[in-house]
Amino acid sequence: MIELPDDWRPVVAAARDRIAGHARVTPVGQMTLGGFDIAVKLEQMQHTGSFKxxxxxxxxxxxxxxxxxxxxxxxxxxxxxxxxxxxxxxxxxxxxxxxxxxxxxxxxxxxxxxxxxxxxxxxxxxxxxxxxxxxxxxxxxVHAYDAVPTVAGQGSCFAEWDAQGLEADTVLIAVGGGGLIAGAYAWWGDRRRVVAVEPEQSCALHTALAQGGPVDVPVSGVAANALGASRIGEICYGLAQGRPAVTVPDAAITQAQHMLWQEARVLVEPAGACALAALVSGAYRPEPGERVAVLICGANPAPDPIAG
CATH class of the missing domain: 3.40.50.1100 (Rossmann fold)
Known part of the structure; x- marks a missing residue:
């Protein structure tokens, strides 16, 4: 049984302060992609190409x-x-x-x-x-997602985004094992609407929410090497109760990946485009006037585009 904090925000804030000078502060901005005006955080510019x-x-x-x-x-x-x-x-x-x-x-x-x-x-x-x-x-x-120090560290991304002036009602975040989105839940609580986005062929959180607890799921698809956890983390599952979760097909992930490159010259692996795919596919449809943000992450496509 994982011992969890009674209040996550001080734990995340401490993680943010602890890693200052070690992790990069990644840039933010506004983009229009596929007709959607969204706030973005370019976390694929983090060391080694991901929030990890x-x-x-x-x-x-x-x-x-x-x-x-x-x-x-x-x-x-x-x-x-x-x-x-x-x-x-x-x-x-x-x-x-x-x-x-x-x-x-x-x-x-x-x-x-x-x-x-x-x-x-x-x-x-x-x-x-x-x-x-x-x-x-x-x-x-060092667990990839189901440990308090890991979740708190990933939560620093969202504490940082707030400090950079994020104005959004809803934030779309891709999910594999759940460490990143657990960090968002931990930091924001109910202050923002956090939407979990998973590939249809690797959807451990969606399945757990439907079945009442984490279970093993089959894993495949274009984003499996980054979002391919066969079982959602206990921390994420606990924090995700009552929160929205959608799934997206591989075709939408690939379309979003190409859109990021063609319209914004942002190069990511499929997993890095998964959150945007919720808009591309219509899996998530914003209400009129809703301010939407998307975390962009995962800068390690295969094959390496400039290997050699």
Missing amino acids: ARGAFNTLLQANVPAAGVVAASGGNHGAAVGFAAASLGHAAHIFVPEVAGPAKIALIKRTGATCHVVPGLYAEALAAARAHEAETGAMQ
């Missing part, structure tokens, strides 16, 4: 890291973030990724200096291998 660096730094900066270093399971982005944070702070890191992570993300993890272990199967198999390494070596596990 926030949770990784927050976890390591308050931990007594053992001599064996840290270990993490990842679809790719979390592993790169943990590897980067560990190297920045002088710790060894072992990262376990499934084959579906793909060569671009595997190469990114290796560039951080971490030892990368490629595991047959999906994220669940990588997590099992990481836990075995933890038990064998005494390394510290």
Whole structure:
């Protein structure tokens, strides 16, 4: 059982202050995309191309890291973030990724200096291998999404966005294991409407909300290597009660990804365009006058567009 804070906002605020100078402050702005006027935060400009660096730094900066270093399971982005944070702070890191992570993300993890272990199967198999390494070596596990320091670190993104002057009634956020959106729920509570957006073929939160608790789900589709958690985190599930969640088809994710490049010259992987896909597909339809914001994240498409 995960021990949760009674009040999340001070925990998120402390994480924001703790990681200052380690995580980047990412830019915000207004864009018109596909006819929608939206506020955006370009979190794909974070270290290693995703918000994951926030949770990784927050976890390591308050931990007594053992001599064996840290270990993490990842679809790719979390592993790169943990590897980067560990190297920045002088710790060894072992990262376990499934084959579906793909060569671009595997190469990114290796560039951080971490030892990368490629595991047959999906994220669940990588997590099992990481836990075995933890038990064998005494390394510290850095969970990708279902841990209070991780969630609080991801929540710093939204505390930062508020400080940058966000004016929005509704914020659309992509969901994999749930660490990012849990950070949004933790920081905003009921102050803004937070809408969870998942791929139809990887929808652990949507399924959990329908069935009354986290359950294992099949994972596939264009965003599976980033949003492919087979089971939603307990923290996210608890915070998501009574909140809106939608799913989007792969075709809409790809369309949103192309739209970001063609109309704004913003290059993201499919997962990074998933939240925007809710507007593209009509899965989320704003009311007249509703101010909508979209978190853009995930800058590691495969293949790497400028590898070589």
